[in-house]
Amino acid sequence: MKKVILITGVSTGFGKETASLLAERGHAVYGTIRNPIDTDPKVNILKMDLTNEDSIKAAVETVISKEGRIDVLINNAGMHIGGPAENSPMDQVELIMDTNFLGLVRVTRAVLPHMRKEQSGTIINFSSIGGLMGLPFQPYYSAAKFAIEGFSEALRIELLQFNIKIVVINPGDFNTNNTNNRRKFLAPTNENDPYYKNFQSALASMEKDETNGWKPVVLARKLVKIAECKNPAGRYKIGSFIQRISVTVKGLVSAKAWSKILAMFYNIK
Numbered sequence: 001m002k003k004v005i006l007i008t009g010v011s012t013g014f015g016k017e018t019a020s021l022l023a024e025r026g027h028a029v030y031g032t033i034r035n036p037i038d039t040d041p042k043v044n045i046l047k048m049d050l051t052n053e054d055s056i057k058a059a060v061e062t063v064i065s066k067e068g069r070i071d072v073l074i075n076n077a078g079m080h081i082g083g084p085a086e087n088s089p090m091d092q093v094e095l096i097m098d099t100n101f102l103g104l105v106r107v108t109r110a111v112l113p114h115m116r117k118e119q120s121g122t123i124i125n126f127s128s129i130g131g132l133m134g135l136p137f138q139p140y141y142s143a144a145k146f147a148i149e150g151f152s153e154a155l156r157i158e159l160l161q162f163n164i165k166i167v168v169i170n171p172g173d174f175n176t177n178n179t180n181n182r183r184k185f186l187a188p189t190n191e192n193d194p195y196y197k198n199f200q201s202a203l204a205s206m207e208k209d210e211t212n213g214w215k216p217v218v219l220a221r222k223l224v225k226i227a228e229c230k231n232p233a234g235r236y237k238i239g240s241f242i243q244r245i246s247v248t249v250k251g252l253v254s255a256k257a258w259s260k261i262l263a264m265f266y267n268i269k
Helices: 012-022 053-067 091-119 139-158 178-183 196-210 216-228 241-252 255-264
Strands: 006-007 028-033 046-048 072-075 121-126 164-171 236-240
Touching: 006 012, 012 053, 012 121, 012 216, 012 255, 028 053, 046 053, 046 241, 053 091, 072 091, 072 236, 091 139, 091 164, 121 139, 121 216, 139 164, 139 236, 164 216, 164 241, 178 196
Parallel strands: 006 028, 006 072, 028 046, 072 121, 121 164, 164 236
Antiparallel strands: none
């Protein structure tokens, strides 16, 4: 059955691959971009800025005017920053929270009245393995993803009466453009910064894992199955065995022990 699907952030990575695969399968796919870029001609492109509520409402209304409904919302778009919690610039902190969390909230709130009207729908929210554990030198990225976790959990209960399903995706490390995007928003540090050495060690570890990570199409294929599923699970952790099992390990050890384990993993001394 053809579905009307709205997916945010289809310029690159997960969004681009997922939108193309869904369109190939005959769904009416609407993908959002912030800046002009070449995209799959089978995907209907909408301009949207997650920090601008008017642009979000306009994009959603365009889909409704053309299709009459939205069956699946995939909240994929987001950004990365990196650096110590203490000296990451506040304008970057505010931007990542406004984009990754509040942007997701704005899009969801714009779509919900239309799903309620249909008494059905699926909302797929992108969290991260970093939404289940605080990642050192990505504290505000983790904070935004933790917020998505709490929002999704509460929303899932509120929407039971309307037959609207909430799915949370927790990707591990994938070889996407996130590494380069993060480098545009790294906290200014130098050798005189007390965090410098550990930050550089952690950053090198992060980027190595991402570079060696799976291709985005692996997750995109899973998203297609979830979007087409009549009764999807509430959560999907998608990553290497070590990344997935780490979530379980975290729940089995003390907070102090877990901090030491993660510090060792990121070469933090």
